Amino acid sequence: MDKRSALQNIDATLQRIGFQYTGSGVADYSGSISVHGQPIDISLSIPDVSFVQKPRVFLKDRSQIPLETLAHVESGDGICYASGAGLPIDLYRPGEAILRILDEVKRTLELSYRGRAKLEIVDEYQQYWYPKLGVQVLLPKQQSSGGTDGFVFFASRNGQVEFLCLDRRPALRGYDVTFPEPARLRCVSEKLGPGGGIRAPKTLEDLRRWVDGQPALGVNWQVIFNELCQGLTVFFAGPNAFVGVKMEVPKEIATAILRKSIRKQSLTKLLVNRMDKVSVERYAGNWSSLDHVSSRNIPERDNFKNISVALIGGGTIGGYLSRLLVQSGAGMDGRLSIFDNQLLSEGNIGRHVLGFEYIGKPKALALKAELERFHPQVSVRAFNENALDCWSQIANCDLIIDATGEWNVQSALNDRFLAGRDFRAAALLHTWIFMNGAGVQSFLNLRDGLACFRCLKTSFDGRWRYPAGDERHVLNVQPASCGDGSYVPFSADAAVMAASLANRAALDWVSAKPGARLRTIAVDLERGRYQKPVSPTALKSCPACLGNSSSL
Template identity: 25%
Template sequence: MGEVLPDLILEMQSRGFTYTGRTPDRWVKFEGPLITTEGVFQCDFTVDPTFFSLPVVKLKELPSTLGPVTPHLGASGWLCYLAPSTVVLDIFDPIGQTLRCLAEAESVLSRVVRGELVQDLAEEFFVHWYSQICVFDVQNLERGDVPAFYVASHGGARTPVITDDIERTVVKINAMQFNPKRFLMLACVVGTTAQPRPSQNNWPPQTVADIINWQRELDKSCAKKIQQRVDEAYKKKRGDTVIFIKSPLLNYGFQVHFDQSVLDEEKLKQARGTERLYSFRVTRLTAIRIDDQYIAQRSIPSMKTLAGLKIALVGCGTIGGYLADMLVKAGAGTAGGNLTLIDFDLLMPENVGRHRLGMPFSFNNKAFGLSVMLQNDAPGISVRGLEVNVRDAHLGDIELLIDATGEEALGHWLAANYASSVPMLSVWVEGPGTAVRALLKCSDNDACYRCLSAHTKVGQFPTVEGGVPHVMAGHGCEGLYVPFPMTVSVQAAALGAEMALAWANGNTSPSLRTKVTDYAYTLASPDCNPPKVEDCPACTS
């Protein structure tokens, strides 16, 4: 910073700014005008000496034309002109990037004063809310009373937990290693049609009075419901209460501490009615969602998840282990759905090098071990492990069968017994990690796994140019196996998970997909839809 500071000062001075020194944390501070199309506004402009963070812009006075709630402006004058995660700062052009930030701040302030950015408040509200966390495990948020409890920390802090199934949520809370000291509390949800916007007066709210006065600016009906609910909770004398406000785009709330008042002890004794009620302190809350639907949907907001589906996965080895994990992360085993894992084999220590399970599960059945691991990682999911040969298993009512065994003969048997009655996805590794492939059969006209084998025998749909090499290891007493690294297993599992999600979203073509994993080879067949073989012994009735 030292070598560019003189040049930065000169550039800022040319724009009417004055260098005023350093802040306690060594940021470089300027005072000067933001020149907008709606007028000139004086501000403090503070620059990060390392140029990794955005300059901070704070107006000395708020524009008089602004209403009680305004986007991008806090009550202290802080101006939100860029989201840090949306821009890449050029540390090799510190002066240029500083001036570009200044120009953006002037542009945003112009639009704020003209009232053009009101909708942005919904996106940035939590920046101004200055809240504590509230753990939220509600599948369908409805208005009215909701079950709740709070977790008391060793230091006395009370973290609220809102749920629609206490038993399920307790399992999750235990897995997250929250303090076991917990107490039931009152909570309710009220609705509003108004988007939350920070007030320019008395912000952030510290008491029930502040909350209600602020809500009156947004939605008088909601403010009335909040006061009614707080009053009801106070009369029940059961400790703190939580009020969550359900707005069109986001949910937010607050916790009322009936044992904490801004009035001194003598005044509190004499206070009655709303004077007493309004005096109680609040903690502003932001929902940290741990509900299964949200966790699965957050990464793929435009897609359906695997929630609510009944899926069976045959083979819990090197591919199936990673695939099971990915399926659960995509929602399998939640919202009334279930995931069934089938494998009769044990996890041996030599398997750990390319298996999702680790050494602690050695000598345990793979399906059992995976079910335990998945329930630990995603408490509350519906997953069961069948420690049997799939030929002896009763799979029940399933909507998708996945074969991750990589065993061709077993794949043919599965196709013969299931492919005509349930969608079937097969995923496997070609050779010693040369490529990974997956085949989806959903209709009578699609090729099954046996059909593809027949096509392959006559040279159709080859995987790579020149053919897949045949390499085996373990020629001693250990037993033969195909050597390939864990990275190939993960790519096979990822391909399987992608096609399972595609199926759930109605995208079943192309049914045969290939990814080359050894780049010494060239893909021979593009992704396509192989035809069904006439008189296939597996899938022809």
């Protein structure tokens, strides 16, 4: 339906239910809806008849619904009638779509009348705190009777302030730190909300009433008051909100303290009788630690937080895989190690996660820099060496991932993994691109009597047991050129898919559900061959299994 027809349909629909066009936009209307039998006047603005931008609805007279019973009012966008998941509506039936939106507005207001308002305010409490500044919180979530100490500071790069940060120390890798001030965070298991009739405190007296109305804090007002007078910014974190306050010391008192005519220790006595005159600044925090980033989507027990990972190969597959591993919890406390002894060439960047700025630099070190730029709490160890010369470091990790896609390296790692029992590594995961990107595969070896990597192809010139493409096709190898070696061309999406397949297999192993050991994805639908996920049996003819039979 074209825009003009859509507007005509909307206009006819709204006029039919008593709404009137008011302008100044192309689709601005006023009318009333019935909320529990009472007419409530609203204005409706429709900026986009495709509904990518949702229509905005405002109360014309807030006295018709007492504000204290109304949870869903947004300062800029009117009544919040759609959840975070959105409200699917049909752009091909614009009149019906608008009626559905008005029904949602009515439902929202009626929920407030039924007593849900206070609960909804609590659920969205951080929104009602009206903070002066937002804070990126890098502290861990942990409950402590005395709270967690840290510092609030501005993080800058190239002379520009980028954000306000709360962390244990006034230092952040990759950023310049300015104006650090001490802070204390208290995490509680119960929800925060209005207290003592106060939603968002403006003064110390408001804050006192608010604190007294928060029994979940487990701390009395005097403790909080003392901390504020000591110059601390105090934060409170519950399941629904992360809020903070800082006391604004009256200018004359602050000046007297600087001149040492008033001792800072006397501040509590000076302010106790004028708390209604002393303002507080409000802050809102957002959990953004690496721990939170990874556990938000993957439960801690199922991610790599406490798993040490050795990633062999920082090339096409390994580059993308390294980022997925970090986003899945690896890289905390140096538990991710990358091994690659090659430099990034101009030809690499057409299908590598690294870009132009890293050309000519060691891949392992460049990936370390890129990952640590992704998040300041990432800590990666990089080895610009031949991986097989670093076997002692590799074998001391819980999980070894081979992302080289090189037959010789795959076979050598398979042999060393089978041969030893006196090392920590419990799993060896291979991932590779088949032929010229026809498909991708991953294979997990747990040394549990099932197939090893060489069981999949017992001889170099033999056939794969479970090929991801037709091996009769000639492998397209591009000859070496000036400054670059010969290579097998395939598109970047194949590398991304191989990395994703390996990350999924690794996460399944971490969660104690390794599933099928060999997994296949057909990338090229014409040349690729799908293989059902399978856990192959070991072959008696496998040279690796025969050579290491005493250790199996």
